[in-house]
Amino acid sequence: MKRESWKSRIGFIFAALGSAVGLGSIWRFPYIVGENGGAAFILLYLICLALIGFPVLISEILVGRTTQSSPAGAFSQLGRSKGWKWGGKLTIATGFIVSSFYSVIAGWTLGYLVEAVLGNLHKFKLSDDALVHFTNLSASPLWTVGFHVLFITICCLVLLTGVRKGIELGSKIMMPLLFMVLLILVVKGMSLPGASQGINFLFSPRWDLLTPSAIAMALGQAFFTLSLGQGTMVTYGSYLSQREDIPRSCIPVVLLNTLVGLLVGIAVFSIVFSAGLTPSSGPALIFETLPVVFSQISWGYSLAVLFFVLVTIAAITSEISALEPAISYLMDEKGWSRKRSTFTVAFGAFALGIPSALSFSSWKNVTLFGATFYDIVSNLSVNFLVPIGGFLAVLLVGWRWGIQPAFENLKTGSVSFFQDRPYLASYFRVCIKYTAPILIVFILLNLLGLY
Numbered sequence: 335m336k337r338e339s340w341k342s343r344i345g346f347i348f349a350a351l352g353s354a355v356g357l358g359s360i361w362r363f364p365y366i367v368g369e370n371g372g373a374a375f376i377l378l379y380l381i382c383l384a385l386i387g388f389p390v391l392i393s394e395i396l397v398g399r400t401t402q403s404s405p406a407g408a409f410s411q412l413g414r415s416k417g418w419k420w421g422g423k424l425t426i427a428t429g430f431i432v433s434s435f436y437s438v439i440a441g442w443t444l445g446y447l448v449e450a451v452l453g454n455l456h457k458f459k460l461s462d463d464a465l466v467h468f469t470n471l472s473a474s475p476l477w478t479v480g481f482h483v484l485f486i487t488i489c490c491l492v493l494l495t496g497v498r499k500g501i502e503l504g505s506k507i508m509m510p511l512l513f514m515v516l517l518i519l520v521v522k523g524m525s526l527p528g529a530s531q532g533i534n535f536l537f538s539p540r541w542d543l544l545t546p547s548a549i550a551m552a553l554g555q556a557f558f559t560l561s562l563g564q565g566t567m568v569t570y571g572s573y574l575s576q577r578e579d580i581p582r583s584c585i586p587v588v589l590l591n592t593l594v595g596l597l598v599g600i601a602v603f604s605i606v607f608s609a610g611l612t613p614s615s616g617p618a619l620i621f622e623t624l625p626v627v628f629s630q631i632s633w634g635y636s637l638a639v640l641f642f643v644l645v646t647i648a649a650i651t652s653e654i655s656a657l658e659p660a661i662s663y664l665m666d667e668k669g670w671s672r673k674r675s676t677f678t679v680a681f682g683a684f685a686l687g688i689p690s691a692l693s694f695s696s697w698k699n700v701t702l703f704g705a706t707f708y709d710i711v712s713n714l715s716v717n718f719l720v721p722i723g724g725f726l727a728v729l730l731v732g733w734r735w736g737i738q739p740a741f742e743n744l745k746t747g748s749v750s751f752f753q754d755r756p757y758l759a760s761y762f763r764v765c766i767k768y769t770a771p772i773l774i775v776f777i778l779l780n781l782l783g784l785y
């Protein structure tokens with residue numbers, strides 16, 4: 335079977351950007367910026383992107399492009415041992431696990447899009463009403479599992495049509511749409527009375543809030559937002575032609591992803607502060623605070639619909655990228671057709687997602703050390719498996735394959751890029767070989783509480 339490939343470099347950029355921009359950039363990034371020092375945190379985050387996110391992204395794409403193979407084949411080719419193949423398989427498994435619970439939360443956003451269209455999200459007088467509405471919906475197994483299956487079915491339809499027609503074309507249509515919706519939200523948000531307070535919350539630098547935990551958070555965010563450590567970028571790199579310029583293809587992804595996070599922050603905090611509310615964190619911000627805001631401002635109905643269109647699109651392009659490594663593995667290693675691989679992986683992610691979906695209702699009390707199934711799989715994968723996957727990628731490139739041959743390979747397609755900027759060559763070598771692995775070990779030790 336001939337390996338699929340991107341039709342154009344722009345197609346790759348849109349697909350990788352679609353993967354990066356997701357729930358992590360939309361609800362997590364703006365909130366942690368506001369909570370952890372505003373502009374001071376943004377600076378820290380940018381440093382983390384430069385020292386760890388960008389070099390790991392380049393390494394993963396390079397591994398994929400060089401081997402033209404799924405992460406398992408890629409790791410075993412360059413690592414030349416069974417152990418490395420298992421490393422590759424671990425990253426695929428991580429992507430698969432992430433896709434299972436990611437689809438549950440994405441299902442809520444789809445459900446909230448339906449709520450917004452039905453006009454149910456702009457009639458709350460008190461924040462308690464919005465909270466009760468959300469608690470009732472998320473406590474209904476029919477609602478959570480129903481939207482989980484609907485969301486995964488949509489992703490399955492995109493994936494069935496393949497790399498070019500499905501992922502590439504889908505991202506090329508959905509990403510510009512996302513930017514348009516986002517711009518409307520930003521303009522409307524900033525024109526609301528009191529919006530400037532929200533912008534202050536986001537951008538005024540508060541250096542005293544830069545604690546060690548803020549540093550770990552900035553590193554973790556840089557990782558998750560670029561979809562690293564879970565086979566996604568290795569797989570997307572494997573659809574890239576050998577002649578393609580890797581650094582030039584990745585720079586727009588990193589910059590635009592950061593821009594989206596900041597723009598969402600401006601839109602959300604302008605809207606929240608204009609209603610005289612204080613922002614809450616994580617899911618509560620989207621599902622509990624924003625509906626109260628939509629109920630109080632003019633244009634509430636349209637803003638609610640637009641906002642949930644935005645989040646749902648972002649979630650679709652991310653979910654498909656988390657499912658694709660496992661699909662590509664089954665096609666490469668088992669010789670299965672795309673159709674059979676897609677159905678199998680999507681069904682598996684759906685099934686594994688059910689206990690996560692039920693963790694908010696009937697399985698709420700099924701816990702281990704006080705953590706529900708959802709808590710366990712999401713924390714385990716995001717906090718441990720993802721950094722381990724990224725660590726394996728830089729270890730493979732910097733030490734096992736060898737930084738010298740790896741760098742020679744990276745220069746294919748990028749000769750002019752490095753000729754014009756010779757200093758970047760040392761930057762990549764040092765970051766891939768030393769800085770990124772050391773910083774990842776720092777995150778892991780920090781999370782284990784060993785430090």
Ligand code: PFF
Binds near residue numbers: 353561
């Ligand atoms: N980058 C996505 C986000 O920020 O929401 C999350 C993600 C998508 C992680 C796909 C991993 C992945 F494979």
